[in-house]
Amino acid sequence: MDFVTFFALAIPLVVVAVMVIAHPSPVYSALFLVMTLFLLAVYFLFLNAHMVAALQIIVYAGAIMVLFLFVIMLLNLQSDTLRTQRHGLGRVAIIGGVILLAELGLLLQGSSSELAESSLPENFGTVEALGSQLFTKYLLPFEITGILLLVAVVGAVVLAKR
């Protein structure tokens, strides 16, 4: 990934991400989040994560965000004002942000470049490579995910049915 691509993706990403938390209307927030997710998916493509990019769109943009929109519409959530009454937390956020930026600065100094495209394994990021690892090395987490999803269904049904 060269610098042009990086900035062409990173700057819109940050802008839409800010809009997610800055827009007063939940519907627009959700849509900005969808755009963030979509841009991230494109970003993943440049990081040789084809399968993950597709997943990002199918699961995140196509399913999770639809659920968000659904709930926003079902509850008829109106826009709220941005003026916060949570003063203390605002300061905490700013301090945390500064610390994080400092860490990032440190990171930048001792950074090394990513592996060249050519030195990657040939099938890096493809479905085959992912699949063969997922169902061998990560089999247990995979099965546990199934149980987690089951718990989610049961929990959500119990909750939503009052």
Add this chain to the structure above:
Amino acid sequence: MDQYVPVLIALILGGVVALVMTFASTMLGVKTHSAVKDEPFECGNPPSGSAWGRFSVKFYLAAILFIVFDVEVVFLYPWAVVFRQLGLFGFIAMLLFVLVLVVGLVYEVKKGGLEST
């Protein structure tokens, strides 16, 4: 990355088509306003206020199942591709996974989560 170039081209082209169509009527069509026309369509009755009210949450229950099975589907794709390498072992692993989720489906159906409304 080269394989995604056509997608980009198509995205731009599709965007242009969509843009042209979105604004075609704005550009070409006439615009008139009247009090009655500017009401939301409610079968010719005086409108009873904004439609943005709360709506039945029952629709949410189908959406939950969707999200769970969507995750299952995306797990199934890599499995399907490498299934021939995995063999019996992979079959049993996926069978367990699917069965666990089917339990969820059965639970929701039994609980009436997919009932008519």
Add this chain to the structure above:
Amino acid sequence: MAEAAAPLLPTQQEVAEHDPTSEIMELQMGPSHPATHGTIKFNLTLDGEKILNCDVEIGYLHRGFEKMCEQRTWNHCIPYTDRLNYASPLINNVAFAITAEQLLDVEVPERCQYIRVIMSEISRITDHLTCLGMAATEAGAISVGFYLMESRETLYDLVTAVTGARLTVSYARVGGVTHDLPHNFAARVRTAFADMRRILSDCDKLLSKNRIFIDRMSGVGTISPEDAISYSLTGPLLRATGVPYDVRKAQPYSGYDRFDFDIPTGTQGDNYDRFSVRFEEIRQSMRIIEQALDGIPSGPIRIDDPQITLPEKKQVYGNIEGLMNHFKLVIEGVKIPPGEAFQSVEGANGELGFYLVSDGSGRPYRVRVRPPCFFGMAALGEMLRGCLISDIITTFGMVNMIGGECDR
């Protein structure tokens, strides 16, 4: 006169006050809605797709039929009756004429009775075809709807051949009918019926045996026989609940007791039964028509009484008595002796009754029509409670509300 009491139906606000967590939506369906043909309005209270309450509002097509008839002579009322149930105008004509004849205590000639039966049954078939075709179209099976419309058109051709008009036929008169059947009528009817039987069997395969359609119709809009009687439902709506009440059998008029036909009944009282009953009634009507065509006697088609029926055109233009007779009858109307009569016929949607009061002046003093689909609409709210939005369309279609008749 006291003011009307406030409606008892819960408003959105009341429901919300009762249960602050409810997700009730109010929706006004109609009068300008593709499925509410005949202009009608449903005030729906919905929970998601489910109907909690359905308040039916009629009257959008009210034209004051009864008031209008009171201003006209007896025979002038006939064209108004065309506009009641415009899907089967001939039955309305016949019903009015029969009631007026009852007030006169006269009986029309046998040939006239046969003609009335034939035309009534043709009208019943067109009405049922309209109803079924619309039901199919609204359920999404548009092609089947078109097939049924097409076969209705062949019948309209027959009606046109007899009366000169498709819908506004004004065919019956007090004391007879306007003209005789055209000479090759029987043959034309048989050809049309052969065509129609083919189309009906097509529709049977495409629609009434279609799983989606059966699922849409059965178990929907159910009403028990007790409720149906309490709601005064008649016709296919009542017969679908299993009550074999048909005016043609119970109180035969116009010589219906001569013919051999069955009364199809349902068992569940749901939309599918209503559909099947109508479907079968088409076949029975065809049976009656075929019998009538076989047995129709020759003879006059109206009463030969200068007090009641117009003289021949030859008489009118040929001698002064005929001219005077014509003039008096047209200007003053048939002088029906004072009295009152209620006579009903089996309309396409149920019992169609006329209650006529005469004061002997040549104009009806009071004309009251018992519109069969009015009662269906009254029961609709209860049929729909607990159903889904989609069920409104099928149930409303099967009630077969005809605006002109319901609102008059």
Add this chain to the structure above:
Amino acid sequence: MIDFLITFSLTVLMILMVLNLGGLLLWVERKGSAVLQDRIGANRAAVLGKLPFNLGIVNTLVADPIKLFTKEDFVPPGADKLLHTLAPAIGLVPLLITFIVIPFGDVLIIGGREITLQAANLNIGILYVLAMVSLSVYGVVLGGWASNNRWALLGGIRGSAQMISYEIPLGLALIGVVLAFGSLDLQEITRAQGALIGGWIPAWGIVYQPVAFLIFLAAGIAESKRIPFDLPEAESELISGYFTEYSGAKQAMFMLGDFVEAIIVAGLITTLFFGGWQVPFLLRDGFHFPWGGTLALPSLLVTLLQVGSFTLKVLFFCWLQIMIRWTLPRFRYDQLISLGWKILLPLALANVMLTALIILLFE
């Protein structure tokens, strides 16, 4: 540079093909329904005076868009104006760009250069289709919500519930095919279908996955929101559902979106279940009949035959969808949901596991 030009022109070709086929389908639908219903159908096209033949197609392809584009663009005052304007585009764009992954021919050899007749050869081809289809739901949801109309809202919610419900069987049906061919690459899957089973039967996907085909057809029609699954826009129930408050070209975009989705479904059915561009017994150098005969053909002719075969198959499946649309009544909402979740989903899951088991046992 040449490579880019080739890719560019192929992509443009695909987009144009989809758009034109969408317009054509509108005409086919009108004329086809007329044929089914014993009517004449669209026939007002007296562009050059009275012509001896019917120019209805011109009417639909030219006059209809002009009519739609010059209609008033109505935005209800109570609506969310920005989303109301954007919703049709959000719904249409993901669908327009889906078709580019579908291969419409093998290779075209011009001047020694082999051009694969597929605009975008993605190694995650099928996943790309799924991703784009899953994005198109936003157009429906937003169109329904932004109109601020109760009918539109009902239609939008019905539509989204329907589309997400049938996305799962759609994805699962495709997994059966992926299992059978072991690839996500559509061109590869199509090539694999050129083989012959027992030397006679073309190894098309339908032979391996008949159940998946039926599930895919049902779920695909549901995704394109056409009868019997047109509940979100059922005109006799919800007036026009989520596009009740739309007019002019924006409404045309929603309608075009449905047609494009129908074309995508037809294209995928062709590619995955009916051999794509394959013609039985036609290899790159000509026909190799199982009874021993061969018929050598020039490479260009072979390519033409393949593209023609693909187009014909796609048109056939479009026509099939139109036939279904004009024959069946529509479902009710609860029946739709229970069909999707209680019948199609278990069936699709069983199909996947059974396919896996058979592969395990026989390979």
Add this chain to the structure above:
Amino acid sequence: MVPTSYHLILSGILFTIGVTGVLLRRNIIIIFMSIELMLNAVNLSFVALARHFGNMDGQIIVFFVMSVAAAEVAVGLAIILLVFRGRETVNVDELNLMRW
């Protein structure tokens, strides 16, 4: 070539935006969306590092993160629905479910 640290910085910025959203907004749905943003920022780090080391593990972890996110959203939104139906508000300041 962009150094890996750039990806990580971007990931950090996105994470910070998410944290800010959680801290500043009072609408529970938007707070929830901010959490999703944070999860995605982490995903970005995983993918970037996978690329850095040429090792697929990072991408597979993203798989699991997404599944967890899906489960979390299903239950989380159900809780929000329940709370909203009981309390008529999605303002976290007004929600004090845990306080007694």
Add this chain to the structure above:
Amino acid sequence: MAEADIFSHIETAFPGTIQEQHSSHGNDTIVIDRGDLLTVLSQLKEHPDFAFNLLLDITGVDFFGKEPRFEVVYHLHSLTHNHRLRVKVRLTEESAELPSAASVWKSANWLEREVWDMFGITFTDHPDLRRILMYEEFRGHPLCKDYPVNKRQPLVEERDPITNPWHKG
């Protein structure tokens, strides 16, 4: 059941309540007082000898200029015995009021609404006495003989402009 039969049955079932009875043009008619209406109607429906379970029609007749001015006419049909009966109640203009039969037959609900709408005859204890065919703002009762046939009433404005947030002006 023969005609004579039904009248004698009614006479024995409701002694002293029948003001008038006659049979003309094939319709049997009884006239009763409005105080007895509800008991007679429910008896006619419930009593196995009559079993008039189908309420065919309720309508009014306005004999303007005569006294009593209004007649309310009930047409009954028995599905079991296949016989019919017309029940009439006469009302003066001053006290145009009747007990509602909606508790006996469900269909009486709408029929009585129509009679109220058209003649202005009120029905006490009616569950939902609103206009049915005319609109709510309509003045007068159109089927009364003193309502001029060519009278025009203006169409009303929107009923509830407050609920429409887009019509601020």
